[in-house]
Amino acid sequence: MNKNKNTMKTPKFNTYWIYAMIVLFFASTYFIGGNETSNSSKKINISSFERFLNKGEIKGVTVINKNIAQVTLNRDALNSPDHKSANSTNFLGQKNLNGPHYVFEIGNLELFQNKLEEAEKKGIQFNYDFKTVENKFLDYVLGFLPLIILIGLWFFFMRRMSGGGGGGGSQIFSIGKSKAKLFDEKSDVKTTFKDVAGLEGAKEEVQEIVDFLKNPTKYTKLGGKIPKGALLIGLPGTGKTLLAKAVAGEAKVPFFSLSGSDFVEMFVGVGASRVRDLFKQAKEKSPSIIFIDEIDAIGRARGKSNMTGGNDERENTLNQLLTEMDGFGTNTNVIVVAATNRADVLDKALMRAGRFDRQIYVDLPDVRERKEIFNVHLKPIKISKNLDTDFLAKQTPGFSGADIANVCNEAALIAARKLKKSVNKQDFLDAVDRIVGGLEKKNKIITETEKKTIAFHEAGHATVSWMLEHAAPLVKVTIVPRGQSLGAAWYLPEERQIVKTEQILDEMCAALGGRAAEKVMFNNISTGALSDLEKVTKQARSMVTVYGLNDKIGNLTYYDSTGQNDYSFTKPYSDVTAEVIDKEISNIIETQYQRAIKLLKKHKSKLIELANFLLEKEVIFKEDLVRIYGERPFDIKTAIKESKSLK
Numbered sequence: 001m002n003k004n005k006n007t008m009k010t011p012k013f014n015t016y017w018i019y020a021m022i023v024l025f026f027a028s029t030y031f032i033g034g035n036e037t038s039n040s041s042k043k044i045n046i047s048s049f050e051r052f053l054n055k056g057e058i059k060g061v062t063v064i065n066k067n068i069a070q071v072t073l074n075r076d077a078l079n080s081p082d083h084k085s086a087n088s089t090n091f092l093g094q095k096n097l098n099g100p101h102y103v104f105e106i107g108n109l110e111l112f113q114n115k116l117e118e119a120e121k122k123g124i125q126f127n128y129d130f131k132t133v134e135n136k137f138l139d140y141v142l143g144f145l146p147l148i149i150l151i152g153l154w155f156f157f158m159r160r161m162s163g164g165g166g167g168g169g170s171q172i173f174s175i176g177k178s179k180a181k182l183f184d185e186k187s188d189v190k191t192t193f194k195d196v197a198g199l200e201g202a203k204e205e206v207q208e209i210v211d212f213l214k215n216p217t218k219y220t221k222l223g224g225k226i227p228k229g230a231l232l233i234g235l236p237g238t239g240k241t242l243l244a245k246a247v248a249g250e251a252k253v254p255f256f257s258l259s260g261s262d263f264v265e266m267f268v269g270v271g272a273s274r275v276r277d278l279f280k281q282a283k284e285k286s287p288s289i290i291f292i293d294e295i296d297a298i299g300r301a302r303g304k305s306n307m308t309g310g311n312d313e314r315e316n317t318l319n320q321l322l323t324e325m326d327g328f329g330t331n332t333n334v335i336v337v338a339a340t341n342r343a344d345v346l347d348k349a350l351m352r353a354g355r356f357d358r359q360i361y362v363d364l365p366d367v368r369e370r371k372e373i374f375n376v377h378l379k380p381i382k383i384s385k386n387l388d389t390d391f392l393a394k395q396t397p398g399f400s401g402a403d404i405a406n407v408c409n410e411a412a413l414i415a416a417r418k419l420k421k422s423v424n425k426q427d428f429l430d431a432v433d434r435i436v437g438g439l440e441k442k443n444k445i446i447t448e449t450e451k452k453t454i455a456f457h458e459a460g461h462a463t464v465s466w467m468l469e470h471a472a473p474l475v476k477v478t479i480v481p482r483g484q485s486l487g488a489a490w491y492l493p494e495e496r497q498i499v500k501t502e503q504i505l506d507e508m509c510a511a512l513g514g515r516a517a518e519k520v521m522f523n524n525i526s527t528g529a530l531s532d533l534e535k536v537t538k539q540a541r542s543m544v545t546v547y548g549l550n551d552k553i554g555n556l557t558y559y560d561s562t563g564q565n566d567y568s569f570t571k572p573y574s575d576v577t578a579e580v581i582d583k584e585i586s587n588i589i590e591t592q593y594q595r596a597i598k599l600l601k602k603h604k605s606k607l608i609e610l611a612n613f614l615l616e617k618e619v620i621f622k623e624d625l626v627r628i629y630g631e632r633p634f635d636i637k638t639a640i641k642e643s644k645s646l647k
């Protein structure tokens with residue numbers, strides 16, 4: 001902890017000093033540069049000059065650097081009203097008698113000199129002079145130009161990085177300040193548990209935090225310590241921020257929200273000083289909640305992959321965070337809630353008692369929860385009367401809460417574009433497709449044969465997964481090109497914690513079903529199976545090297561959960577083992593490929609029926625598969641099995 005003390009003073013020096021330099025530099029260029037143009041001569045054009053010349057009003061002309069002429073008037077002319085503007089007083093109230101009174105660009109030097117000569121011939125008298133003014137300053141600036149541009153760019157990016165709304169110009173000077181957004185009773189964002197659908201378990205766990213904040217004495221009286229932190233672990237969009245906000249809303253306390261990356265800046269010490277500032281603010285408003293999203297940006301385990309040397313700043317920030325959390329007294333009443341989707345990479349020190357000792361898992365919603373989330377987000381939308389939320393929930397496997405919120409919004413936009421009075425089922429389905437696959441590519445050019453290949457490929461996936469007990473049940477198949485993909489088969493992923501060997505194998509077989517169908521139908525395979533192959537290869541590799549599911553390699557793993565070893569350069573096994581691994585991986589894949597081919601050959605006529613139906617409709621659902629293949633026997637069987645295993 002002592003280590004921090006030294007670094008604490010550095011930020012001000014580094015950051016403010018550099019900024020001050022830049023400001024000074026630009027300011028000085030402005031003022032010095034200003035001298036060049038700040039004399040009081042008035043700009044005229046060459047024809048006015050000729051007029052003055054011929055009237056004999058000019059005392060002298062000085063040509064500077066062959067392109068600018070400075071003109072001085074004679075006394076008589078100065079007193080004439082014509083030249084009043086040139087003869088103005090300067091800011092000290094002095095008259096400018098010595099000139100130059102006018103300047104102009106001479107254009108072609110030769111022509112200009114001819115004019116002067118003509119005037120001389122006419123007997124007009126004036127002085128004529130040539131001067132070369134070395135613009136030392138300009139040279140100086142030009143010499144530094146690359147540096148200036150560099151500093152300018154850097155300055156620009158720093159501002160961009162520290163950007164994100166907020167205080168405009170004053171931002172430069174608040175670099176060491178925390179960038180947390182504050183939601184309190186004044187801001188009218190009121191989130192409560194009612195806005196959080198599903199997540200029952202997580203809500204129950206955070207309920208305790210709400211209690212603590214509302215009524216701390218109830219716990220401290222009995223000698224209990226108030227928790228200082230909770231860590232919400234879950235994929236992006238699953239509602240972690242929402243949940244933390246709801247905690248604040250329920251407890252009616254201020255809520256400071258920021259992201260872990262907000263701490264990180266290129267300057268030394270900024271992160272730590274932001275942490276300090278954040279906790280200072282939070283304590284002033286206590287009881288309060290600090291919410292740090294993406295804590296892994298600063299909370300990654302220390303002392304790893306230190307090759308770059310760029311981690312010191314992050315470590316200082318993390319140390320400061322730990323120090324602040326340790327420094328809370330029992331009556332500080334500030335609770336830190338952090339969110340991450342990578343709990344495995346976090347520094348163990350963060351999880352220790354007295355810090356983020358509560359870890360709450362926020363999972364992707366299941367069908368029932370998805371329905372609830374739909375209900376929350378459908379409230380502000382004008383939906384058609386017979387919209388079936390059960391159906392919507394079933395069509396969105398793997399969607400997070402944020403995805404669902406997005407679907408609802410997108411559906412409303414789609415309906416509005418079609419000038420509809422309410423949003424109906426089809427709009428929602430379109431929205432789902434759009435969010436999963438990207439924009440429909442109606443005008444993507446696909447030949448008839450390509451389309452046929454795609455249809456059989458997708459029908460192959462559908463058929464194989466239908467026939468295999470452990471493959472995930474199908475939701476829908478489409479051959480409408482979207483984003484990068486030309487077609488897709490969607491499955492309802494089973495929610496399971498442990499995956500059995502046969503489950504992985506069945507899934508691999510289904511993934512290879514696309515390519516197998518091409519082989520069976522056309523005896524020809526295409527490049528369209530790249531992502532299938534990638535997925536299958538990864539699965540096979542992890543079966544062998546991670547999960548110890550292969551006989552030849554045996555019950556060992558080459559996985560390192562601490563991440564301390566980088567196996568991308570050095571392999572933790574011998575060359576002989578590497579050969580065995582490669583062979584086993586390709587064995588596994590080949591076996592499943594042959595299995596898929598066998599299955600499809602057996603059901604070839606139905607495969608053709610399905611593919612043709614798909615070609616006609618472009619999108620087909622589970623119901624259509626049931627019509628062609630009959631009800632999937634395993635769906636009934638597994639239901640019975642599962643209910644038995646629960647007993």
Ligand code: ADP
Nearest residue numbers: 195196197236237238239240241242401402405
């Ligand atoms: P995270 O912090 O986990 O990335 P957010 O809390 O920012 O996710 O969620 C983004 C949005 O998704 C929320 O503002 C909300 O509209 C929606 N959302 C996510 N989960 C839920 C949920 N369980 N109930 C209702 N809305 C949700």
Ligand code: ZN
Nearest residue numbers: 461514529532
């Ligand atoms: Zn495929």
